[in-house]
Amino acid sequence: MELSPKQKEVWDTFVHENPKILLCSGAKRAGKTFILILAFLAHVAKYEGMGLSFVIGGATQASIRRNVLDDLEVILGKELKLDKTNAISVFGNKVYCFDGANADAWKKARGFTSAGAFLNEATALHDMFVKEVISRCSYKGAVVMMDTNPENPAHTVKKDYIDKDGQRLSSGRLNIKAFHFTLYDNVFLDPEYVESIIASTPSGMFTERDIFGLWVAPEGVIYKDFNRNKHFISRDQIPTSKIEKYFCGVDWGYDHPGAIVVVGMDDEGRLYLVEEHAERHQEIDYWVDIAKGIKARYGNINFYCDSARPEHVIRFRREGLRAINADKAVISGIEEIGRLFKRDSLFVVDEAKRFEEEIYLYVWNEKTGEPIKLWDDVLDALRYAIYTHLKPKARRTG
Numbered sequence: 001m002e003l004s005p006k007q008k009e010v011w012d013t014f015v016h017e018n019p020k021i022l023l024c025s026g027a028k029r030a031g032k033t034f035i036l037i038l039a040f041l042a043h044v045a046k047y048e049g050m051g052l053s054f055v056i057g058g059a060t061q062a063s064i065r066r067n068v069l070d071d072l073e074v075i076l077g078k079e080l081k082l083d084k085t086n087a088i089s090v091f092g093n094k095v096y097c098f099d100g101a102n103a104d105a106w107k108k109a110r111g112f113t114s115a116g117a118f119l120n121e122a123t124a125l126h127d128m129f130v131k132e133v134i135s136r137c138s139y140k141g142a143v144v145m146m147d148t149n150p151e152n153p154a155h156t157v158k159k160d161y162i163d164k165d166g167q168r169l170s171s172g173r174l175n176i177k178a179f180h181f182t183l184y185d186n187v188f189l190d191p192e193y194v195e196s197i198i199a200s201t202p203s204g205m206f207t208e209r210d211i212f213g214l215w216v217a218p219e220g221v222i223y224k225d226f227n228r229n230k231h232f233i234s235r236d237q238i239p240t241s242k243i244e245k246y247f248c249g250v251d252w253g254y255d256h257p258g259a260i261v262v263v264g265m266d267d268e269g270r271l272y273l274v275e276e277h278a279e280r281h282q283e284i285d286y287w288v289d290i291a292k293g294i295k296a297r298y299g300n301i302n303f304y305c306d307s308a309r310p311e312h313v314i315r316f317r318r319e320g321l322r323a324i325n326a327d328k329a330v331i332s333g334i335e336e337i338g339r340l341f342k343r344d345s346l347f348v349v350d351e352a353k354r355f356e357e358e359i360y361l362y363v364w365n366e367k368t369g370e371p372i373k374l375w376d377d378v379l380d381a382l383r384y385a386i387y388t389h390l391k392p393k394a395r396r397t398g
């Protein structure tokens with residue numbers, strides 16, 4: 001099997017130095033999981049027919065299936081079915097699949113002796129689970145492999161393992177070895193595909209992490225690719241005749257402004273914020289009137305609403321409005337909006353005064369890695385509308 005130069009480095013280290021903990025962190029689609037699956041299989045094969053226990057850990061059983069077992073099946077050339085204990089048999093050993101996202105997940109690994117583990121997407125796992133699995137890998141020669149995308153530099157996976165790259169045990173055996181991948185390390189990807197990923201990844205944190213694989217905290221303005229010269233347009237520049245669909249986003253607010261935005265999508269998938277309503281100190285009756293006005297102008301369109309005020313959502317429905325709970329996944333939603341600005345596929349009517357203020361004041365909290373919850377009202381409404389609308393129906397709740 002052909003390996004990329006970076007994967008070859010990982011493989012050589014695995015074979016010649018046999019570190020206790022072997023990590024691959026970095027860019028998306030860089031080839032991290034692929035090489036660790038190979039190394040993990042080779043490791044299990046060393047103990048062929050010994051009936052030992054191994055662990056594959058992932059956030060959920062579904063993500064283990066998608067990220068690990070499907071590729072394992074291809075490599076092994078056979079279907080892998082989990083037994084009642086969520087285990088598969090590989091080379092005469094048992095490999096237990098544990099979902100490790102929750103605080104009590106570590107209990108699954110308790111009282112278990114393992115000869116090796118592969119932890120997929122390590123930052124999506126609970127720290128206690130990761131530590132329990134490592135301490136369970138007590139069989140002689142056991143190896144713990146982990147792959148992950150980067151997150152905040154303060155994350156335990158970074159501090160407790162990656163920052164200790166090169167650490168040796170008193171025996172001289174390499175204890176921790178960490179490899180850093182960038183998108184360019186996957187030489188098997190089609191160059192056009194790589195180019196299109198780079199062109200549509202938002203600037204700042206998303207590019208640093210997803211392309212260059214760096215553990216950076218987000219900083220500064222969130223929508224770095226918004227360019228008022230390109231994305232702010234006058235009403236007569238909106239190609240109204242080409243707009244095929246309208247929908248709304250709703251962010252409830254009282255002390256902070258409440259906001260409703262109307263978004264149109266044209267026949268080529270470009271999006272336009274065509275109306276902004278943002279007011280402070282207005283009761284629900286006011287917002288019902290605004291929404292009914294929108295319905296009168298655009299038809300019975302969807303209102304993707306902040307689900308934090310279910311009584312308001314219910315009130316909208318009672319008034320005959322198509323109120324739907326929005327998908328509020330913050331980082332993925334921001335990534336989606338950022339991608340649209342980067343690709344010049346999202347435009348905002350220059351009458352949107354609150355948007356104009358917020359877009360430059362909506363910033364990251366570097367410590368938490370989340371947005372600061374100020375200057376986010378119209379931007380949240382816009383994110384709810386677009387992120388929910390662009391996702392398949394199955395993902396919508398309510």
Ligand SMILES: Nc1ncnc2c1ncn2[C@@H]1O[C@H](COP(=O)(O)OP(=O)(O)OP(=O)(O)O)[C@@H](O)[C@H]1O
Nearest residue numbers: 002003004027028029030031032033034035149188
């Ligand atoms: N040596 C290889 N030979 C052939 N295909 C490969 C090789 N390495 C990786 N690939 C393919 O490249 C794609 C990305 O690899 P992989 O899933 O390992 O990336 P990753 O770094 O784990 O990405 P993510 O962070 O998104 O999980 C996969 O489709 C994988 O099968």
Ligand SMILES: [Mg+2]
Nearest residue numbers: 032033067147
């Ligand atoms: Mg992966």
